[in-house]
Amino acid sequence: MGLGKVPRMIDTPRTRSAAHAYVDAAERRDWDAFAALLADDVIYDMPQSRERIRGKPAFLQFNREYPGDWHLEVRQIVADGRHAAAWLDSRVGDGSQPACVWIELSEEGLITKITDFWPESYDPPYDRSHLVERL
């Protein structure tokens, strides 16, 4: 029961709601609702391609312009203080891909930092077939 405990407990429900609202607004293409969740100086990172987008206008444009009839569904959202992680299923047509999204909120409850991972399928990197089953 350290000193940081009370703020964390107050922040957590707000962060959890923001993470759900972020996915929901993107799925509905409700860009006004989406923008209202973001800090003006939001930073969006895609570490796999070493890309960064700075600021709400560019990040909104990136999402509006993202190609394909994509859809997002929440598998799991975990919120803890001003940090959250979302495990999403993303669908475009018949294809499906998971995403892991890390979100950080400001003191005011706006999203200031988003880090997206889009893990792609691959073959097992070495033979561990004595231990695993294939799904």
Add this chain to the structure above:
Amino acid sequence: MGLGKVPRMIDTPRTRSAAHAYVDAAERRDWDAFAALLADDVIYDMPQSRERIRGKPAFLQFNREYPGDWHLEVRQIVADGRHAAAWLDSRVGDGSQPACVWIELSEEGLITKITDFWPESYDPPYDRSHLVERL
């Protein structure tokens, strides 16, 4: 302030500790400490390669046998009720790769489910250079 609120608040610190201890025990190759965190029927999923490992003995062997002088470092851990997500940096020699690990605990506080994602680097899938900077 729904009905699930009090159990979640009680579980969260325990889940957060278990997630940290899981990474720490693996990094130290302390397989006794690692095993003590796991339910006997733990399930370990690697969705990218569609692999599943069932049960503590096989999962311990998988970790003991994992090739390379790998090291793990926590970037972020978020815990929420009996669920946690860990964003790790994994290093083997000079190479570094992120991992996103989703953890679920039993009522008794043991890890029952682990889902690992190992996102690999790739080039931007389309041209968004009018919006992004490269890191």
